Amino acid sequence: MDSHPFSYRKPARIGAGLLSFAVVAAVAWPTTSFSAGQATFDGTWSVSVETKKGLCAAGHTYSVQIVDGVVNNIGSGDTLISGRVSDSGSITVTVVQGYKKAAGSGRLIDNAGSGRWSGHACSGSWRAARS
Numbered sequence: 001m002d003s004h005p006f007s008y009r010k011p012a013r014i015g016a017g018l019l020s021f022a023v024v025a026a027v028a029w030p031t032t033s034f035s036a037g038q039a040t041f042d043g044t045w046s047v048s049v050e051t052k053k054g055l056c057a058a059g060h061t062y063s064v065q066i067v068d069g070v071v072n073n074i075g076s077g078d079t080l081i082s083g084r085v086s087d088s089g090s091i092t093v094t095v096v097q098g099y100k101k102a103a104g105s106g107r108l109i110d111n112a113g114s115g116r117w118s119g120h121a122c123s124g125s126w127r128a129a130r131s
Contacts, residue, residue: 039068041069041089042066045129046063046131047063048061048128049061049117053124054122054123056120059124066085069084070083071091078098081093081095089107091108093105093117095119103119106126114126114128
């Protein structure tokens with residue numbers, strides 16, 4: 001069994017996952033304005049993701065890089081992570097692995113952060129620490 005949070009323990013309905021992602025993406029779209037100068041949160045971050053509901057694997061850890069408020073994953077794996085951080089630390093991200101997608105939101109404060117994620121019939125929480 002794969003330990004990636006978007007790997008299934010049992011088969012799930014794809015339509016329900018896509019509907020969940022569409023709802024989350026609409027709700028999680030940032031209402032906070034993002035500017036290009038958020039150097040406050042720049043750096044490398046380690047993000048631990050935990051599944052609380054759904055048929056996804058229990059958890060996974062990602063490395064992400066934030067530069068001028070733009071979030072991107074580090075490495076050449078099959079997972080694409082992108083997002084934005086506001087001056088106040090509000091963060092929104094999208095995670096894509098193959099046809100599976102999830103959206104997350106939360107807050108970064110100083111060298112740590114936390115929030116929630118949802119997508120592809122699963123949901124959970126995340127915690128981050130600046131490396």
